[in-house]
Amino acid sequence: MSFILFFLACNAPDSISNGDDHPVYSPVHPVIIIGGGASGISTAIRLLELDIEPLILEKESVLGGAGIHAGRFFAVNTPWQIDQGIIDSPTTAITEWEDFTGSVPDDQVEHFITESASILEWITSYDISFSSVQPDIGAGSVPRLHALSPDTPHPLALWSELLSPYAKHNQTVTALEKQENVFIVTTENNVYYADNVVIATGGFARNETIVSESLPEIDNYNWHMEAWFGMVGDAIPWLTELSVPLQNMKHIGLYAHGVTDVNLGTPEIMVIPALERSLILNQDGERPFNEQYTQSLRSGQFMLEHQRLFAIFDQPLWEGTFFQGMGYNYTTPPILTSTQYAEVTGLTAYPELRDLAQDLNLDVNTTLNTVSTYNTGIQQGSDALGKDISRLPPLQTPPFYAVELQLSTGKSFGGATVNQMGETIIEGLYTVGESAGFLGTPQVGWGFSGSITACYYLGKQTAEQIAETYSE
Numbered sequence: 416m417s418f419i420l421f422f423l424a425c426n427a428p429d430s431i432s433n434g435d436d437h438p439v440y441s442p443v444h445p446v447i448i449i450g451g452g453a454s455g456i457s458t459a460i461r462l463l464e465l466d467i468e469p470l471i472l473e474k475e476s477v478l479g480g481a482g483i484h485a486g487r488f489f490a491v492n493t494p495w496q497i498d499q500g501i502i503d504s505p506t507t508a509i510t511e512w513e514d515f516t517g518s519v520p521d522d523q524v525e526h527f528i529t530e531s532a533s534i535l536e537w538i539t540s541y542d543i544s545f546s547s548v549q550p551d552i553g554a555g556s557v558p559r560l561h562a563l564s565p566d567t568p569h570p571l572a573l574w575s576e577l578l579s580p581y582a583k584h585n586q587t588v589t590a591l592e593k594q595e596n597v598f599i600v601t602t603e604n605n606v607y608y609a610d611n612v613v614i615a616t617g618g619f620a621r622n623e624t625i626v627s628e629s630l631p632e633i634d635n636y637n638w639h640m641e642a643w644f645g646m647v648g649d650a651i652p653w654l655t656e657l658s659v660p661l662q663n664m665k666h667i668g669l670y671a672h673g674v675t676d677v678n679l680g681t682p683e684i685m686v687i688p689a690l691e692r693s694l695i696l697n698q699d700g701e702r703p704f705n706e707q708y709t710q711s712l713r714s715g716q717f718m719l720e721h722q723r724l725f726a727i728f729d730q731p732l733w734e735g736t737f738f739q740g741m742g743y744n745y746t747t748p749p750i751l752t753s754t755q756y757a758e759v760t761g762l763t764a765y766p767e768l769r770d771l772a773q774d775l776n777l778d779v780n781t782t783l784n785t786v787s788t789y790n791t792g793i794q795q796g797s798d799a800l801g802k803d804i805s806r807l808p809p810l811q812t813p814p815f816y817a818v819e820l821q822l823s824t825g826k827s828f829g830g831a832t833v834n835q836m837g838e839t840i841i842e843g844l845y846t847v848g849e850s851a852g853f854l855g856t857p858q859v860g861w862g863f864s865g866s867i868t869a870c871y872y873l874g875k876q877t878a879e880q881i882a883e884t885y886s887e
């Protein structure tokens with residue numbers, strides 16, 4: 416009811432009666448895109464390529480969303496892999512998908528994997544380049560993460576400029592409904608009409624209520640947020656109101672690779688880039704997983720299984736470790752050396768591992784055994800959990816340090832159920848990016864590294880579907 420009243424209050428400027436009680440909606444845009452981040456911009460630029468003029472309604476004063484921070488793209492069987500001598504194929508990635516996401520691939524996933532290389536080639540058709548392909552345990556067995564070159568603009572920055580005539584900033588959409596085949600999009604200060612609407616408002620990793628309702632066990636943790644401040648899930652109530660089915664809401668991309676930001680406090684996070692060089696123990700003093708997983712979304716799943724996790728360092732490892740604030744929280748993100756971090760937080764330096772274990776209430780004997788087994792593995796050149804220990808020294812030089820890791824919500828892989836062209840059950844209503852759980856299918860599991868490619872992919876697919884529908 417409150418929505419209807421609000422709508423009537425804002426409706427006056429463009430909707431008039433034609434005398435027989437039917438409102439006349441004017442002007443009706445071919446496509447309104449709600450949200451000008453990664454997936455919204457990709458949809459818009461592809462629509463322009465196909466000669467359809469979109470209208471982007473963006474909450475912020477600039478386009479880009481979280482996507483402007485994302486520089487590592489998942490893709491399979493690309494020219495850049497071939498240049499680096501990496502042998503890959505869609506079949507290999509499809510076979511491995513369950514290992515690194517926890518879900519069996521379906522047709523939507525398979526189509527994305529097969530098309531991923533063409534998405535990167537589309538981006539580079541705008542004179543943007545990728546500089547390297549990097550391995551990441553959250554993207555399978557071969558390097559698949561393509562890093563944008565620092566020497567060319569970010570694609571979203573370049574495309575934002577091209578799209579500026581088609582974007583309205585500072586337009587927070589508050590409601591969406593469909594009447595007589597016209598979508599009515601209400602913002603805080605205006606009402607717009609469209610034949611088609613693309614929801615591209617991003618995920619909900621920063622919405623405490625939706626996260627807690629979707630994954631109640633997360634409230635057993637002092638959980639933090641590692642998502643851009645706009646990721647508050649504005650579209651979830653609209654989709655619910657419109658009876659568009661949601662799925663996969665429990666599948667929130669969780670990390671366990673950071674600590675509370677020492678400047679900003681909870682729930683903001685600082686990440687520890689060198690964490691995979693540490694030894695991670697649970698409260699029982701066991702080493703529950705290969706520490707290389709801490710850079711992937713799998714780390715959060717491990718934390719859900721093991722509750723508290725402690726990263727252990729000896730003096731040489733500690734000296735090489737640093738703590739970094741998140742880019743979206745600062746103009747220049749601070750980097751703290753481990754010494755500075757220890758000073759600010761009053762972290763204890765333990766002369767013996769036994770003291771560390773006792774102080775943190777870890778099982779002392781198991782802790783000592785675990786460290787000893789790990790060190791023997793390093794000396795013998797093989798790790799029981801498959802970690803690449805080739806350049807690691809044994810963990811043996813006092814003093815020892817322990818950092819308790821914090822669970823953080825990085826992305827959300829739940830959202831509107833859509834097909835591989837972004838279509839919802841409502842004709843003319845599309846959802847892309849994190850608001851569609853990236854691929855619109857539950858088969859993304861706990862997520863994968865470099866999922867930003869899926870935002871560009873679904874945006875492009877959706878634009879092509881809209882163009883095809885228009886030409887009929």
Ligand SMILES: Cc1cc2nc3c(=O)[nH]c(=O)nc-3n(C[C@H](O)[C@H](O)[C@H](O)COP(=O)(O)OP(=O)(O)OC[C@H]3O[C@@H](n4cnc5c(N)ncnc54)[C@H](O)[C@@H]3O)c2cc1C
Nearest residue numbers: 450452453454474480481482487588617848849865866867
């Ligand atoms: C620091 C950082 C680094 C990252 N690095 C990577 C990476 O290297 N690789 C990777 O795969 N992922 C990365 N990510 C995640 C990635 O950026 C997101 O998954 C991706 O941007 C999601 O795209 P999207 O289009 O769904 O949402 P966004 O890009 O966030 O866009 C959503 C847009 O919708 C707007 N909006 C929201 N609500 C409304 C409303 N009511 N009305 C109007 N507009 C609205 C927002 O303001 C925003 O502009 C990173 C994220 C961050 C924060």
